[in-house]
Amino acid sequence: MTTHSGATITESAVLQALRSVEDPTQHQDIVSLGLVRDLQIQDSEVSLTLAFTTQPPATKAALHSGAQKAVSQIPGVTKARVKMGSAAQPAAAAHAAHQAAPAPSADFIPDVKHTIAVSSGKGGVGKSTVAVNLALSLKQSGAVTGLVDVDVYGPDVPLMMGAKGRPGMFDNKILPVEAHGIKIMSIGLLVSEGEALVWRGPMIHSAVQQFLRDVAWGPLDYLVCDMPPGTGDAQLSLSQIIPLSGVVMVTTPQDVALLDVRKALAMFRKLNVPVLGVVENMSYFMAPDTGKKYAIFGEGGGAKVAEEFGVPLLGQIPLEIETRKGGDTGMPVVVGQPGSAQAAAFRQLATAVTARVTALSGLQLPRIG
Secondary structure, three states: OEEEOOEEEOHHHHHHHHOOOEEOOOOEEOOOOOOEEEEEEEOOEEEEEEEEOOOOHHHHHHHHHHHHHHHHOOOOOOEEEEEEEEOOOOHHHHHHHOOOOOOOOHHHOOOEEEEEEEEEOOOOOOHHHHHHHHHHHHHHOOOOEEEEEOOOOOOOHHHHHOOOOOOEEEOOEEEOEEEOOEEEEEHHHOOOOOOOOOOOHHHHHHHHHHHHHOEOOOOEEEEEEEOOOOOOHHHHHHHHHOOOOEEEEEEOOOHHHHHHHHHHHHHHHHOOOOEEEEEEOOOOEEOOOOOOEEOOOOOOHHHHHHHHHOOOEEEEOOEOHHHHHHHHHOOOHHHHOOOOHHHHHHHHHHHHHHHHHHHHOOOOOOOOO
């Protein structure tokens, strides 16, 4: 029990507030369902964990937001921290979960012809910008395209695409939000803006499965997946879940980005995921008054790493303020500035990716493990 600014914060008061948060799928509150774990009160701060079981991602996100709001509104609470976890598995289930994952099956998303991952070795290289503009360029070429944002720690796609509203439900399927003629699914559409997600690997694994299997994508030529950056457990799990046609690796020319992209390329090689090629983003800046190119982050790095791994350099995207503005306003550059050099570079990238997918689609790579 803690007193702060004249208000007493007790465990019973916190639990009472949490009883107002009801799971719509089970019609019981989260306290009665036993989801509330590790409740701690320290001075004016309250922390707890929601131990989820089989709830779908939309429900988990809604319950997390509801719990965060309920605790924050308790008199005297200055900070509420709600973590997302999972209930302990029975021994048999835990053993099964650690067995080698089955090979991804095309039947997992049967109406999708090709699934393209856009990944990077590190954050800050413009991976999501490339994913968004690639998806839109594929759509502009006449392909039916969807975009799934599986970067759960930084779900920027809704903002960059100007996607509004929350996904609906119909016939036990999640209805994706549409923007610029593309179907979109992202955890960013399910949580409040600025809300942090504290998810471990198993929850990410489950969420991505449902984003693919339980979303009404309909027939698609391409489903572009904006992956998390890096080479951690989440990336390994996602690569095993998604039946990938190939991965597009995004880097900048600078050495630190190239160091990390080599690790990411090596990871996908170990997973036998086809590497479509490398995209060098922020490749150069062209002065609008003179037309002179400036290699702000160095030059030749993308081509070097592509040659090192025996894959094509798919494109070099110039650095330009209009690309940043488009991402901030929900009007990506290929839509807002279709005549720009950046839009042309993204359309060329889409052409190169299409050619690589076609060339590699007949290859059957052996699985490891």
